[in-house]
Amino acid sequence: MTPTLQLFLVVSAALFCIGLLAALSRRHAIFILIGIELMLAAANLNFIAFWRFGPHPQPPTGVMIAIFSIAIAAAEAVVGLAMVIAVYRHFRTTDVDQLGQLKG
């Protein structure tokens, strides 16, 4: 069973859905961030799989997108975690269900 492109896409779809599960079913802000990072990693895996299985002489576009995506994901994780710390300092909680002060 040599791995075909479909197999790689199935694995990355599974990783994406696990990230979605983490982002949807948890109340702690950091868990949600972990889920988002997993979804980004799944998308990167898709890009690189498509680059690898594409027609032979092609520019490394998929690889470039993945590199930039990793850099941007790191920046987003930094800002997200800084916000979690700032919110914790003010509200003393990281439970996103209790951060509803702008509601209604």
Place this chain on the structure above:
Amino acid sequence: MSDSLDQIFIRIKQLLLVPLAGAPDWVTQIASALINIFALLGVFLTLFALISVLERKILGRMQNRYGPNRVGPFGLFQPVADGIKMLIKEDIVPARADKIVHFLAPILIAATAILALGIIPYGRNMTPFAIDGGILFFFAVGSTTELAVFMAGWGSNNKFSMLGAMRAIAQMISYELPLIITVLPIVMVVGSLAPDTIVATQDGYAFGFVPRWFVFTPWGAAAFILFFISGLVESNRTPFDVPEGESEIVAGHMTEYSGFKYATFFMAEYIGMFAISGLAVTLFLGGWHAPIRGFEFIPSYVWFFTKLGALLFVYIWVRGTLPRTRIDQIMNFAWKFMLPMAFTCIIAAAVWHYAGRGVAGWLWSFAVIAVVYFTLSILLDARRKFAPRRYRFAE
């Protein structure tokens, strides 16, 4: 003759692989990799044992006393005694510690340290695993060490361990930046991340007798000093051993580890030292090249290990000479001095390259580094906060 002595280990390995001549490709590859791994482990674990006793003897001599000299001739069997002691100690795990995390932390630290040894060229054609992005692999594996240090501190369920781990991680992250940025000029000048290519670029002699090692260029010398200091910090050696300072924080993140696990931490620190010294030799000191024109008959691995030994001696020498710095002094030094100097090395390397790589380039890049160094010294001068001292002697 000299060529066969140089390549003797390659010949031995090829002899060992002869029985597998008819096997499929992946079997030969796995067997070749396993031989590399066992050779690497054998050499460096022996070196670790030797250095652990040599360090104590050298420190002892610097402090005007003998080191360990009871076990075996000149005390050289001390590691055997140490090993037996560590192995028969009771393995105590705190009752409320996180068992899995506590167990995995020393394994992960030792694993990342040994992984980093795999990409260094030890001699001509003697790189265990020659990857295209070897330098990046080294730093990727080194940055995983921080996570393992955190696991050690957290898994012990001990406030001292946690504080020690946070200090250690803060120190290691701050100095990772100068470590990596000082390597950038080398990568820029050589144009490749592969250690083999970097060593091959340092071949030959300029002006007939000066080897073309990068340490003999002004930016290379500055980068070497910065890299060496960052290496001291990354392996938690005095004067930067705040994470394991016995008088301050018990043993930091290693407090709750006893017996063999503590020996694993100890081994991981020394192997980290070997890996950083090996990388410094590869990047700055010309790898396995001979320094003097007529001495190329000496095998390449002998030159490599001689340079490695010299760097390790400087590590031990610094340990015996300098007192421990405070954590805020360490952080100040990293962010206010080392980072600007590291960026200056990049600019100086570019100036060296574009002014022609000869004497003119040497002088211009030296000027750049000197200007920035003196500016930083003036700007960072710690203003005198105390009254001038007055000494009164007994009359």
Place this chain on the structure above:
Amino acid sequence: MNSAAFVIIAILTLAAALAAASLPKLIHAALSFAVAFIGVAAFYFLLGAEFVGLVQVFVYVGAVAVLIVFTILLTRRDVQGTGKPNWGGAIITIAVFGGLLWAILKTPSLSVAAPQIEALTVKRIGGVLMTDYVWPLQCVGLLLTAALIGALILVMENRDEG
């Protein structure tokens, strides 16, 4: 491309990701998150993009995972999750996975084997970065600087003067 390696790496990555999504204790989840990213990096190695794999280990495991762990330490109050599973989330996840799986398996042009390509060297990536992708490179530099300054301002405490 080795199919045994693919199966092992796939099982490791998905198991670690599942552990990261469902373990009650936050530190364990963060550490399995790091393992999942090592698995994804192994996938990149398998696919021949070694540079991206190394950058992935370096950035995610060396930096993002350490950041997450530090943040967990600094916001210590609720480190335990609740035990009861969230059925709504699970149903949506399974629905999305089913949809994606149907789309993947329905497309016949995707069941191709890997063509032989030349190894992607770091030199080539560097060349492409500096010629075709120089504008995105500068923009990412600006973005990272902005993120750095923004994060510093967000967590800086107000110091009272005097």
